[in-house]
Amino acid sequence: MSEIRVLTEDQLRGAIHLDAALIAVIEDAFATLARGGVVMPQVLSMHMPDVNGELDVKTAYVPGLPGFAVKLSPGFFDNPARGLPSTSGLMVVLSSQTGRVQAVLLDNGYLTDLRTAAAGGVAARHLSRPDSARAAIFGAGLQARMQLQALCLVRPIREAVIWARDPARAGALAASMTKPGLTVRAEADPARAAGFGDVIVTTTPATQPILRAGWLRAGQHLTAMGSDQAGKNELDPRCLDRADLYVADRVGQTRLMGELRAALEAGIVATADGLPELGDIIAGHHPGRTDPGQITIADLTGTGVQDTAIATHALAAFSKDS
Amino acid sequence: MSEIRVLTEDQLRGAIHLDAALIAVIEDAFATLARGGVVMPQVLSMHMPDVNGELDVKTAYVPGLPGFAVKLSPGFFDNPARGLPSTSGLMVVLSSQTGRVQAVLLDNGYLTDLRTAAAGGVAARHLSRPDSARAAIFGAGLQARMQLQALCLVRPIREAVIWARDPARAGALAASMTKPGLTVRAEADPARAAGFGDVIVTTTPATQPILRAGWLRAGQHLTAMGSDQAGKNELDPRCLDRADLYVADRVGQTRLMGELRAALEAGIVATADGLPELGDIIAGHHPGRTDPGQITIADLTGTGVQDTAIATHALAAFSKDS
Known part of the structure; x- marks a missing residue:
């Protein structure tokens, strides 16, 4: 059983950026989705009206990748009044072979921001x-x-x-x-x-x-x-x-x-x-x-496949370091 | 922003056990579910037939508790041939006030085993x-x-x-x-x-x-x-x-x-x-x-409410320590 890698927001912000490499990663994720074989369940959504909060959970399994990500995205809309961003969350990467937890990416939504922006770049590249x-x-x-x-x-x-x-x-x-x-x-x-x-x-x-x-x-x-x-x-x-x-x-x-x-x-x-x-x-x-x-x-x-793609991209960057 | 607590399987095994206190916690969770106000979405299930694997994600929000758990339960049924248990996974605890990640419980399914057994005890106590x-x-x-x-x-x-x-x-x-x-x-x-x-x-x-x-x-x-x-x-x-x-x-x-x-x-x-x-x-x-x-x-x-209950119970045990 290998160690579980825990990466903090600071570590991820230092290593993963919005660049051409990331856009290529997300572009490839969309192509993979189109080619079939990807398993991407409906988003799990939970609403907590009494605290003005919500949680979305997304995941996707991409055959051939070493792991798959499960992303927790909370949105708590009274946070700005507390001086906190509304959204946060993390990604968990599980092994595609054994299901065991490989890594926890405590990104507070940073990777979601990146993969969302990258998808906009992919759309513009192929449609504009x-x-x-x-x-x-x-x-x-x-x-x-x-x-x-x-x-x-x-x-x-x-x-x-x-x-x-x-x-x-x-x-x-x-x-x-x-x-x-x-x-x-x-x-x-x-x-x-x-x-x-x-x-x-x-x-x-x-x-x-x-x-x-x-x-x-x-x-x-x-x-x-x-x-x-x-x-x-x-x-x-x-x-x-x-x-x-x-x-x-x-x-x-x-x-x-x-x-x-x-x-x-x-x-x-x-x-x-x-x-x-x-x-x-x-x-x-x-x-x-x-x-x-x-x-x-x-x-x-x-989509969950974007999350699995960027989590895999991020983990690969740290594997090269170690 | 407070620190995110990461607890390992060994730490959790050392501190949380199947005992009368845990049965009372799970009993209370079921009663809370019956009284209403709990938000418990349908389980997210993902099947990965080419690797004989599956993933379940459960969660429940219980008004009044400081946090809620999201549990990832993978089952990979070729694992025993590799000398690994089929099931593993973790729980993430998010703040009920801000949605921010409070703790990651890297329990490999230990807390699920406990809360499942405790539910059996609760059922027998009330029905046998x-x-x-x-x-x-x-x-x-x-x-x-x-x-x-x-x-x-x-x-x-x-x-x-x-x-x-x-x-x-x-x-x-x-x-x-x-x-x-x-x-x-x-x-x-x-x-x-x-x-x-x-x-x-x-x-x-x-x-x-x-x-x-x-x-x-x-x-x-x-x-x-x-x-x-x-x-x-x-x-x-x-x-x-x-x-x-x-x-x-x-x-x-x-x-x-x-x-x-x-x-x-x-x-x-x-x-x-x-x-x-x-x-x-x-x-x-x-x-x-x-x-x-x-x-x-x-x-x-x-049920997800059992997961939120045992995760809260586990975190409380460690908060007393620190």
């Missing part, structure tokens, strides 16, 4: 126009920052706008991200923000649409990554009708908790059957964007 | 006749041993018989458990074993019934704790018809993966609606056994 130079980010939180960073890794982004309900936060984020070769500014008008982006990313916890279908223009790619629960909704459901191509990270999830859910409920989309997944495009099972004028949408809810 | 002096145990594994130990904590057991498919294992277990005041012997005839016990406990992974309804006699209590998945079945479904009282640990689970499932499928039990749970009896919502001649059955599949 290769010449995309302008980004529009909706939201001003941590994922707003990281999604823009991810975009810059896969597309020649030179200008970006940030729209957020709180203009001061949008301005602060824009100022902190401007650097040589990248100009970022806040945009108070969401319609103008949407029109600006060759790539648009929505990163908010909105429960009512913040992006209207009429604001979209030919050639754009839009990634909606804020919705990960049945009550959330960032896009006017008509966006899905307006788009030439809708792609889910996992249809079984987006129909329950992504933008697809709202579009199905509104009757804008008749059925989830046959909709492509991001992995299908990476694996070459679906052509993806076939014309520069098309509008594409990626609906990302976060 | 107080004068029960004879036990019959079906199975010769770790739970066979622990269930008999638990019975001895709640009833004046003086004699016990062990039946197992492998008579040599039954004999070895019996020999190892005989001590002053307790005579244990192997019994090769399952009908005679069943007839012997004032309390019967089945602890096997059987997928076909090992106990026939015709073997039961008036006054007995029977706890079936082996079935915890849809494919398992220890009792002839007619046992449930023969019994005067059937009690589930959680009807929502036993109808899917306990003895109740097989009885529903066989049409022996018409509906799961209205069946009492162990907590109902402890909390006084149901009278339980009302006559010494009755036959009672407890169907135990294992």
Whole structure:
């Protein structure tokens, strides 16, 4: 019986970053999902209304990888008033051969932040126009920052706008991200923000649409990554009708908790059957964007296979050290 | 942000035992479940057929407790050929106030073994006749041993018989458990074993019934704790018809993966609606056994609230130390 490796948030932050290698890892995870053989159960969700908290547990088994991750993601929404982030959690890595615990990654959600941002990069790489130079980010939180960073890794982004309900936060984020070769500014008008982006990313916890279908223009790619629960909704459901191509990270999830859910409920989309997944495009099972004028949408809810992939990536980094 | 406590299997084995205090903790957990307010989602189950493995994730939130546990229970059934136990796993304890990780209990299934045995003790305390002096145990594994130990904590057991498919294992277990005041012997005839016990406990992974309804006699209590998945079945479904009282640990689970499932499928039990749970009896919502001649059955599949209870109990023991 080998030792159980326990890695702290500080250790993980020091070793694992949002970079091209990580995007390749997450891209490969989606392709593996499309090729079949991956076992990915429905998310276990527990709501604790009296403490304004929730817990999600995700996992996925990927044949051929040495281990699989089980991720615990708590969200406790009274935390900010206590000076704590709402989300935290950890990942446990179990051996694919014996089931025994190999490692506990006490990341407090850091690896989730990374793999979520990396998925945005993967979506943009496979769905946006290769010449995309302008980004529009909706939201001003941590994922707003990281999604823009991810975009810059896969597309020649030179200008970006940030729209957020709180203009001061949008301005602060824009100022902190401007650097040589990248100009970022806040945009108070969401319609103008949407029109600006060759790539648009929505990163908010909105429960009512913040992006209207009429604001979209030919050639754009839009990634909606804020919705990960049945009550959330960032896009006017008509966006899905307006788009030439809708792609889910996992249809079984987006129909329950992504933008697809709202579009199905509104009757804008008749059925989830046959909709492509991001992995299908990476694996070459679906052509993806076939014309520069098309509008594409990626609906990302976060999948257990991303967790297993990044946990494996993180453990491998530390195995090299030891 | 406080430190995350990591406790090893050795530490936990040294501090937490199957004793009267633990049985009281688990008894209280069942009563709490009956009183309402507990949030206990469906078990997350993942099957990995190519490596003959499975993973169960259980959790329960109990209002008023400082934390809640999430338990990962892997079962990898090729492990014995490698010299490893099939089951292992850990529990993570999260704060009920902030969701942040408080502790990781690297117990390799030890706490599950304890809380499972303790539940058997709780069932016998509330359903068997107080004068029960004879036990019959079906199975010769770790739970066979622990269930008999638990019975001895709640009833004046003086004699016990062990039946197992492998008579040599039954004999070895019996020999190892005989001590002053307790005579244990192997019994090769399952009908005679069943007839012997004032309390019967089945602890096997059987997928076909090992106990026939015709073997039961008036006054007995029977706890079936082996079935915890849809494919398992220890009792002839007619046992449930023969019994005067059937009690589930959680009807929502036993109808899917306990003895109740097989009885529903066989049409022996018409509906799961209205069946009492162990907590109902402890909390006084149901009278339980009302006559010494009755036959009672407890169907135990294992619940997340037991995990949260024992994890809280374990953490409290270490908090006193520190």
